[in-house]
Amino acid sequence: MGKTIIPIGPYHPLIEEPEFFTLTVDGETVVDIDMRMGYNHRGIEKLSEGMVFENSTFVVERICGICSTSHPFAYTRSVEDIFPMEVSMRAKYIRTIIAEGERIHSHLLWLGLAGHFLGYNTVYMWAWKLREEILDVMEILSGNRNSYAMFKPGGVRRDIKAEDIPLCLKKINSIVPTLIMLKKAVLDDPVLHARLKGVGVLSYQEAIDFSALGPTSRASGVSRDVRKDSPYGAYQEMDWNMIVTKNGDVFDKAVVRILETFESIDITKYCLENLPDGEIDASIKDVPVGEGIGHVEAPRGETFHYVKSDGTNRPVRHKVRAPTFMNLPTYKATVIGQTISDATIILAAIDPCYCCTERVAVKDDKGKMLYNGQDLVRLSREKTEKMRQRMGAK
Amino acid sequence: MSLKLKALLKSPWVFHLSTGSCNNCDIEILDCLTPRFDIERFGMLLVGSIKHADVLLVTGSCNRMSVERLKVLYDQVPKPCLVVAIGTCTGSRGLFIDSYNCPVPLDKIIPVDVYIPGCPPKPEAMIAGIVKLIQKVGGTQ
Numbered sequence: 001m002g003k004t005i006i007p008i009g010p011y012h013p014l015i016e017e018p019e020f021f022t023l024t025v026d027g028e029t030v031v032d033i034d035m036r037m038g039y040n041h042r043g044i045e046k047l048s049e050g051m052v053f054e055n056s057t058f059v060v061e062r063i064c065g066i067c068s069t070s071h072p073f074a075y076t077r078s079v080e081d082i083f084p085m086e087v088s089m090r091a092k093y094i095r096t097i098i099a100e101g102e103r104i105h106s107h108l109l110w111l112g113l114a115g116h117f118l119g120y121n122t123v124y125m126w127a128w129k130l131r132e133e134i135l136d137v138m139e140i141l142s143g144n145r146n147s148y149a150m151f152k153p154g155g156v157r158r159d160i161k162a163e164d165i166p167l168c169l170k171k172i173n174s175i176v177p178t179l180i181m182l183k184k185a186v187l188d189d190p191v192l193h194a195r196l197k198g199v200g201v202l203s204y205q206e207a208i209d210f211s212a213l214g215p216t217s218r219a220s221g222v223s224r225d226v227r228k229d230s231p232y233g234a235y236q237e238m239d240w241n242m243i244v245t246k247n248g249d250v251f252d253k254a255v256v257r258i259l260e261t262f263e264s265i266d267i268t269k270y271c272l273e274n275l276p277d278g279e280i281d282a283s284i285k286d287v288p289v290g291e292g293i294g295h296v297e298a299p300r301g302e303t304f305h306y307v308k309s310d311g312t313n314r315p316v317r318h319k320v321r322a323p324t325f326m327n328l329p330t331y332k333a334t335v336i337g338q339t340i341s342d343a344t345i346i347l348a349a350i351d352p353c354y355c356c357t358e359r360v361a362v363k364d365d366k367g368k369m370l371y372n373g374q375d376l377v378r379l380s381r382e383k384t385e386k387m388r389q390r391m392g393a394k
Numbered sequence: 395m396s397l398k399l400k401a402l403l404k405s406p407w408v409f410h411l412s413t414g415s416c417n418n419c420d421i422e423i424l425d426c427l428t429p430r431f432d433i434e435r436f437g438m439l440l441v442g443s444i445k446h447a448d449v450l451l452v453t454g455s456c457n458r459m460s461v462e463r464l465k466v467l468y469d470q471v472p473k474p475c476l477v478v479a480i481g482t483c484t485g486s487r488g489l490f491i492d493s494y495n496c497p498v499p500l501d502k503i504i505p506v507d508v509y510i511p512g513c514p515p516k517p518e519a520m521i522a523g524i525v526k527l528i529q530k531v532g533g534t535q
Contacts, residue, residue, distance in 0.1 A: 010463055013442030016420045017412055018460055038459045040414045043493040050492065062489055065418025065514065109421065112428075128428035146418045146514055355416050380494040387458070387497045 003031065006340065010039050016113075017354045021347075028339045033332060040355040048318040053079055053287070056315065057151050060305070063320065064356040065146050066109065069102040070298030071320070071356075072151035074305040077232060079153040081292025082309050083284060089234070090278040091155040096233040097271045098142065098150050099296070100264040105134040106299035107257045107264070110351050111186070114254060117348050118195060126182050130175045137168045155281035165272050172265060172272075179265075183258050196251035200334040200346035203248055210330045213323045214301025215256045216350050220248035226297040233296075238270045250349040257351075287311055298323055300351050322356030399474050402448045403532050405437030406476070406524070409447030413464055414496070415454030418514035419481040423451055431517045438524065449476045449524070452506075455483040455496040461503060468504045476507045476527060480520065485509045507531070 004025050010018040018039035024032035044063050048056045060071040073095060080087065108131040115123025135145045141160055142148035150156050186192060202212065207220035217224045223244045227235045243259045245252040291308040301323030308317040327350040335346050412420050426433045427440060441447055444467050454460065468477075482488035484500040500506055507530070510523040 010460075011411060011444070011467060016410075016424070017417065018414070018463065039457070039463070040412075040454075041459070041495055042414055042455055042457055042490050043495045047490070047493055059489060062416045062418075062513075065416045065421055068416075068418070125429055128425065129430065132425075132428070132430045145516060146422070353417070355414070377494070383458070384494065384497045387461075391498050391502050 008343075010036075019354050023340065023343060025340055028341075030335050030338055030340060030343055033335055033343075035328075037354065037357070040357075042355075045318050045320060049315055052313045053153055053284070053309075053315065056318065057153075058149065060320070061147050061149065061151075063322070064353050066106050066353060067102070067298045067300070067303065067322070067356055068147045069099050069150070070296055070303045071305070071322075073099055073233075073296045074294045074298075074303045075307070075318075076151050076153050077294025077296065078292040078305040078307040079294070081294060082288060082290045082307065083153065084288070085154050085282045085284065087155055087282060088278045088280065089276045090159075091280045091282075092234045093237075093271045093275050094156045094160055094280065095151065096235065097160070097268055098138070098148055098156075099233065100268045100271070101134055101138050101141070103264045103299045104261055104268070105131050105138070106351075107261045108134070110257055110299075110348075111182075111254070114345065114348055115186075117345050118192070120192070123182070123186060126178070126185075130178055130182070133171045133175045137171050140164050140168055152281070154284055155279070157281075159280050160272075160275065165275070169269060169272055172269060176262075176265065179261065183262075186258065187255060193251065196254065196345070197247075197249055199250045199342050200338060200349055201247065201249045202330050202334050204246070206330065206333045207248065210333065211326050212301075212330050213326050214297065214299070214351075215253055215260065216301065216327045216330060218242070218244050219252040219256045221246040224302075226295055226302050230295070234271060235267070237274075238267060240267055250345055253349045287313060291317075300324060300353060300356075301327060303356075320356075322353065324350070324353045324357045328352055328357065396474070399531060402474065402476075403528050405439070406448045406528070407439050407441045407446055408449045408451050408524075409441055409444050409471075410451045411444075411453070411464065411467060413452060413454035413460035413484075413500070414457035415481065415483060419453035419483075422514045422517055422520065423453070423480065426517045426520055431521065433521060433524075436521075444470050445472065447471055447475065449478060449527070451478050451480055452484055452500055452504075453480045455487055455490040455493070456498065456500050456503060457495045458497065461497075464503060476531065477504055478508045478510065478523060478527060479506045480510050480515060480523075482511055482513045485511055488513060 006023045008021040010020045020036040022034045048059045057072045060075045061068045063071045108127045112124040112127035139145050142150050202220045204221045207217045207222045225242050240263050243256050289311045293306050295304045304321040306319040307315045310316045479500050487499050490496045508523050508527045
């Protein structure tokens, strides 16, 4: 039987973001995949290079709505790597609270969407209902449900009021019994066992070869977590467990995320209860020449930022590497040989986030650069002018 | 008001179209479906195919690759259809106004009926926006 190509996307009901995949199938079995990206590219790195150091946090926050803490966190750490400044303990605790709150809501969001992809909408509704409580906590702490704007180089923008803490703790505690129920409903369900176990297996060696990050690698037995390996924030202040499983299939990725949610709840509660006193902001004196890196553990894996400064108030170069950039190639290893019906859940299992990933480079097949930075700027200006004229804009 | 439009307003089916957003608006649209907000109470349903849609919910900053697809998709919607621009990016491009990849705002490409500003707008704001759209088109203001 000949091979058939199935296009998926760019606007497909199961993909929230526009992405284009082509599955080459032989009967029911996937034999090859290819993908086309670029539907989410917005030129964030270039925008950030045109802004002063403090304002860049707002740009990197808009790289991705679900990782809207991880990117500013990594960016501020990279700026603090250049600037000689000491972040106060209270600011570190507040950062940890926001980062872990984001991890809870991101993992619940993933769990709900995974249930939705499997046609198990009960899990979708339950998980998203629990997520609302966490979003309420984030709204109390930061004033917004999704983009928090809490970070700035040297500290945090907003303090946590002492009178808000009991309400936050109450809301976080209120989701725990339902979350335990949901965990049992998902992990002890024979239907889900039959559907997910042994599907989309990423072996230990493949996880290392592809440099998989975050829950994708931890489900394959690679104990890799920036929070343990190179502690930042307030993570070394308390005891918590890194969740590692060994099978590497979709089921184990779900197990890792669900159990991590409980760890994150414990970390958030510890930080809220033991919030130290002190300043929340260290002011920037002057900008030295230099370059800095910052990495944090986002819900999907390690987010990495690189900033270069030439002594002015704007970064000369700002480079972002999001976790999905490393995790997405593992899709090729996991999906080949599986059936078409499993392709979506295997893709969803890495928790892909395309808008994080889309930073551009133009190369030909042999890896030779076709355009340098100046060429791209010139081309884009010409093209913009053409498009403006074609669309009738002044 | 035409019969088609009148029938459409009874139970508007929405299609969600991301043109290069940061996910926030998309996630908040999905939030509208979940138990706390539950827009299905009002007969609104998120559909999978553009050919079933009455209302387009467009998010994102209309980057170059998406704009071509957006035009194709807009041609495929059964008319009359209503377009809702969700988020600051679609309305004015917001932060991305200086970006090389986001040349024009949404209303230069397709006609827009309602703007819902915010980064991201809360689900309550989206529901209020759709209600205003129904009132505006239905003439019951």
